Amino acid sequence: MEQIKKSLNEIVKSLISEKKVEYVFGFEEGTLPLKSVPLYIEKEEDIDRMIWNEYCNLNLVKFLLEEPHGKKIGIILKNCEIRSLIVLINENQINREDIVIIGVPCSYGIIDFNKVSKLIGGKEFTEFKKNGNDYTFKGVDFEKTIKLQDILSNSCVYCKDKNPVEYDYLVEAPIEFKTIQEEDIDEYLDVIEFEKKKPKERWEYFKKELEKCTLCMACRESCPLCYCKVCFIDSNQPQWFDKTEDLSEKLLFHMTRAIHLAGRCIMCEACTRACPEGINIHLLYKKLRKMSKDRWNADKIELGDPSVLGSYKIDDPQEFMVKED
């Protein structure tokens, strides 16, 4: 981590001092333990506040959508986030030349705060200590050590796509990072396992998770790929959605969001981590990603790739079509 920090500091410093960008987007320490805050690095002295670690939990690409075209911005990203930026560039939302990508090889991934909270029974921890991959959380009446593997974001546990595929500057990492899993496993193993369950069991799982939803839209608002000026859920002329928290409405929202993200979602899981209720429906998105892979080999999106939803080939697999006998 030290080497990454040093390399990152040098790159950011040169970008700022040579005025190559208006600012660099990174993270600073939050006001609570294990929380980070987006940081706009505009001056050299801001660099001291910059952090880069396993709890930089947002996908900063989201914030680029707010910026006008033509403004030169630096941004520090991991590979999943770089792929989300690529989707936006492919969809003509962001100009590649406006963005200076500082790519960082990702080590084990990002901690999901919700998982920590659940494992300590909804209590509050006031400090945490790291010892290798053991994290010890301490609160007023407890101390608990948890393995990093159990609090990493779901997708990070299986991710092997750790090195930036598109960048202007590449941060030097000391070693080649691997997944936290000891064995070499399939990136889609969790989906494959879930597919084996009975439809009723899968439905019960999603139903239980979605019942917690308060429709606060933190998932949508933290997702860089949710950029519709008017989301269907906010449309009131016509109104598709009655805004109540009935399961039918929650399902309508989440299913529609998933379909809109099919072939686009790059599993950064910023949405899961942003969810105040700790809802875990990432498998829905990952399943769609797996389908994109199986059918069009389109799970790892690169610059210039056609979009799964926005393109058509005569020999597209069509096994999803209902056939008439």
Added chain:
Amino acid sequence: MVKKKEKQDNQTFEKIIPKDKLDSLIKGLNKDFKLIVPKETEDDIEFDYLDSDKEEYQFPEYQNLRVSPKKFLFPRKEVLYSFEKEGTNIKIKEKEELIEDQVIFGIRSCDARSYKILDTFFSSGKYSDPYYFSKRNKTLLIGLACNEPMTACFCTSVGGAPFSSEGLDAILYDLGDKYIFKIISEKGSAFSKYVSEYPDVKKADLKKKEEWAKSARDKIKFDINLDNIEKDLDGLFESDIWSKVSRRCISCGACSYVCPTCHCFDVQEQSDKNGGKRVRIWDNCQASIFTLEASGHNPRNSGRERTRQRIYHKFNYYLKNYKILGCVGCGRCIKVCPTNRDIRETLKAVVEAAEKA
């Protein structure tokens, strides 16, 4: 005269309840009241109705709960009335709700104060809200003073305190090995019969209580003087601090849904060909659609205006309209925010900007 005497008695009604007798107190109360208590779930602690068949009730270890008990009086979705088609006529059915006397037990001081704010809002103006007050008037609050405030707590900066009994009908002080049960309000004197068997409080216990109160207060590290906040904000409506503050906001509504005092609502209709119902649901001012007008114009079109609105509503408009602050300092919005936008930092920025102006 008699009434006055009763009140005096209330003020001094303090009993000692051994910790192992909490369950029998709860059982006693549960005979006459429906109880809402903190309950352990699979991976959290939440307010829920007490399952009276269950054996022994003990407080779970909690500082404060992730979600406030707001929903018990102001539900996330509430049917206001329903209608049915009968031939060519429409039959309107009023809401029928059987509300039993209930007690929210173990509520923290900040959350109890939040009901005072909701009471003020729902009874302001010409009408008082029948849906809220039908439940509110049947609800009593028994607090549990807060020995261990959390990292995001700032109740002392907004007029509260961990041991405040404001808004409560009775309060329990946890002295480590026993509780003091104190009746606070006139309504709360209804509780005297459930605790009359217990010994009266002694001077030493009260001293111990004061020590706990002080230690709890000392644990709140954040302190800001908001005496002039209304005036401060009056001069900052167009300030550029709102652009800075909103820069990190992603405009979700997580803060407003966990807030114990946020009360904005929307009214929707759910209907099919045979009838339907009019429902009231929670709304939140951080959503872009919140103030979208029929013309297409939106007076709060960006995060800047929406962030500002949330602060102004709680720290300026509330003071103007009702002479109280609209925030109880529970810190939930800080914890829940995906970008860790901290309302304490915003308040600091406001006070600093006002000093400079």
